[in-house]
Amino acid sequence: MEIMEGSRAVAEAVKACRPNVIAAYPITPQTHIVEEIARMVADGELASEYVRVDSEHSAMSVCVGASATGARTYTATTSQGMALMHEVLFNAAGLRLPIVMTAANRSLSAPINIWNDQQDTVSERDSGWIQLYAEDTQEASDMIIQAYKIAEDHDILLPVMVGMDGFILTHVHEPVELCPQEKVDDFLPSYDPAYYLTPKNPLSFGTIVYPSTYTEFRYMIHEAMKRAERKIIDVASDFRDKFGRHYGGLIDTYEAEDAEVLIMAMGSVIGTAKDAVDELRSDGKKVGIVKVRCYRPFPAEAISEAVKNAKAIAVLDKNISLGYEGALYTDVKSALYNENGPLALGFILGLGGRDITKNTIKSIAEKAQKAIKSGRVEKDSEFVDVGVL
Amino acid sequence: MQEELFAPGHRGCAGCGAAIAARLILKGSGKDVIIVSPTGCLEVISSPYPESAWKVPWIHSLFENAAAVASGVEVALKSLGRKDEAKVIVIGGDGATIDIGIGALSGMLERGHDITYICYDNEAYMNTGIQRSSSTPYGASTTTSPAGKVSFGENRPKKNLPAIAAAHGIPYVATASIAYPKDVIKKVKKAISIEGPKYLQIHAPCCTGWGFDGSKTIEIGRLAVETALFPIYESTEGKVTSVKKVKRKPVEEYLKAQRRFSHLFKIEGGEEELKKIQDIADSNAKQFGLDQ
Incomplete structure (x- = not known):
């Protein structure tokens, strides 16, 4: 090392x-x-x-x-x-x-x-x-x-x-x-x-x-x-x-087994999300992570299997298909369309180097939990922490 | 030399200058080559899946990247200890070479790859329907530089890529014409025998795009040389080492035989334009000492 x-x-x-x-x-x-x-x-x-x-x-x-x-x-x-x-x-x-x-x-x-x-x-x-x-x-x-x-x-x-x-x-x-x-x-x-x-x-x-x-x-x-x-x-x-090292296959999961809320993302933000999830877990909140390791081919089956017991998923996208929503969010929803899956929320964040903090992740998890409570998704896809110039 | 490595049955027009160029190049190179072709007429006519006119290894990737693909082929042969296996040759049109691929070509030349880059110059984008390229000569009517009520056709002279290539200080630059097959074969042989980057520009008349009968391809090619509109020469490290002397003919003899220049003989002010084209020929003759 x-x-x-x-x-x-x-x-x-x-x-x-x-x-x-x-x-x-x-x-x-x-x-x-x-x-x-x-x-x-x-x-x-x-x-x-x-x-x-x-x-x-x-x-x-x-x-x-x-x-x-x-x-x-x-x-x-x-x-x-x-x-x-x-x-x-x-x-x-x-x-x-x-x-x-x-x-x-x-x-x-x-x-x-x-x-x-x-x-x-x-x-x-x-x-x-x-x-x-x-x-x-x-x-x-x-x-x-x-x-x-x-x-x-x-x-x-x-x-x-x-x-x-x-x-x-x-x-x-x-x-x-x-x-x-x-x-x-x-x-x-x-x-x-x-x-x-x-x-x-x-x-x-x-x-x-x-x-x-x-x-x-x-x-x-x-x-x-x-x-x-x-x-x-x-x-x-x-x-x-x-x-002796393994990072998952197409996807990996973290604290996902009994999770009500699953956060999905690709790349380094997973590290931050893990820290946030540890803290949420210690507060008794059932939040977990699905790390999408392989984006193409898109692991639709693995994802729908991983989220089948969750009540809501929150998908983080460091990209946007302008005029629609984050690309991972679109793909995940498409994978779950015929699956009677969990509620889905999409978040655009971390663009152009803006930091994603543990608190950002926590507030996203909270939004997902709110959606579970009310049984509906208020905003299908949203920008996180966006100001007006 | 007797063996045909560019097979008949390709989809070129009868009298296609590019196909003649490809055939002559392979006669010069022999079979121990890897050919890279950019997108263009030659690629399209020679490779209709599942057929191929190429009896030598051949790759087409994209339009502007043949020089870079060839660079990859060459360094791969070196790295794999297979350098003696094949000479690397690019055969591409003027659009691919002189316009869209000039950046990649310049990179290939300055990096010193052992590659012979051959441009078959038919002076426009023929594959897409005879649009003007930067190699289109002054006065030519193309589908994007058409002669019209207020236009004599192309209003800029041919870009001088042999000079640009020579400015890279490479060991060998030459021009040739398919009208002189032995000269083409000789220059290809010479080019591939020299280590380093080489650039050849072969004038390849296009009967469809220029507007002449397919039986006249060689004749038209010869006239381009004899009028000094396409000078034939060799240069080494930027210095001209040989020229093909000609008994010069007036440019009208070349121009009047082609539809792309026919407007110059019909419209008012055409004579002045013909004079300008004669000036280009005279200047070439003077620069290279072409007159016998």
Whole structure:
């Protein structure tokens, strides 16, 4: 166990996975990750090709070319960089390339703001990338190793992005246990591509597909996504067997068994919520947590099972589908639509780096309890602590 | 050289200059290559799933990222110890290369990747229906720079990408035309034999977009060179090392054979525009010393 910055913990995990190719373009708050990896390459600790690209669009495109040639690839980005990658993200998934990327979650402009929310990755939820969200730096680090294992499985062959909240996790110093190299080598053998570019077997990648077959290709990607649900759970438990740490499969729960109110969220806010729940519990309030670890594929079944005995759920979204509500809230309600499930309340909060405190969580739990008492939800979706400029 | 690595049966128009370019490039490169193509005519005509005209490994990703994808292919080969397995070549149109992909191309050139980037230049967005690109020549009528009552068509000269590529100080820049097949093959062979980033721009007339009969593709291509509107030369580290001298013909001979310039011969003031185009040719001839 060593105290280190979150970005370094991620860089160390990337190094342990021995990627062939790393593409890097700087953007706050992702920079410390690619700087640390650059240092590792410069010091000869990591024998990767490190490509200092001209944009995030090129970063993902370098990963596409390298992955299609049979290389293990890594990049990291956030916010505007993620948005600039947008079309390449869809392309990488459609080409079935197991690229792994860290997303140092940050808000989107305008107004420009460099701090944390999850609008960047949530806006890419339909891209065909598996999306995992880390609660703390240890998980953000360990998830990299899990991500390659999931992505490169021949039943899956999809890219994976690991979301870690910008600054809150990328820049925090916490005790982290790094995975020993020989154990990682054993857990994650070198990439064995199913198909790759080589004159020995000249294949065409990325051909034009007509209306007669396009749907079938999309269907196959979707089916791979569905298969990934089982794979994510299995890889998490294999990881526990090997390294002794487990963060749940698609979801995780905390004090959920007898909970009347369940708070649902993704990412680092879960840590704050756990502290709040501990205090609420000591006051005798039956509040628990469902941590959504995997947002795509969306764990609809796991969620409806986890909340079936609760009376109300409060969904926290660090994003907003402008003109509607938080994306996680929409998805959770959709999962429960035919289930006669608990009352549901949605909260938009933590945008652009605004702190979410224990008291915020407590007041949300209180609102949920009020709804239980009155048997109705007053406000379906609301902004938390919003002022008027 | 006898072997055809770009197979017949592709969906190009009869007389397609881009398809001729692809065929000649592969004759020059041989089979130990990995080809990257951006979105465009060549990609569409050559890869109708489940068929492919490519007998060599080929990847198409997106429109503006071929140079970056190729960069990834090249570093992957290096990292995997497979560098001797294949030369990396991009074959892309002028829209993908000179407009939307210029940032990625510049990145590829300045980073020093061992890649040959080849632009087949047909001087407009042909795949989407003959819209103007920055490589469209002065005076050409396209669907987004149409000649009209108050317009002579495209009002800007061709962007000079070979010069921009050369400004990166790369070891080899060359222009060529499909009208001179041996020259294309020779330059491709030369380019892939040189370590580092190379840029080739191959003039590839488009019968559909330019408005001439598909049997005249080579003839039109030759006229572009003979009028000095498309100078053929090589340069190394920014210095011109060879030029193809021509017995110059007036630009009208080239222009009048194509529908895209036909308005210049019909409308009032057209003569003045023809003169401006002749000036462009004269300036090229002077700059490169093209006159025999």
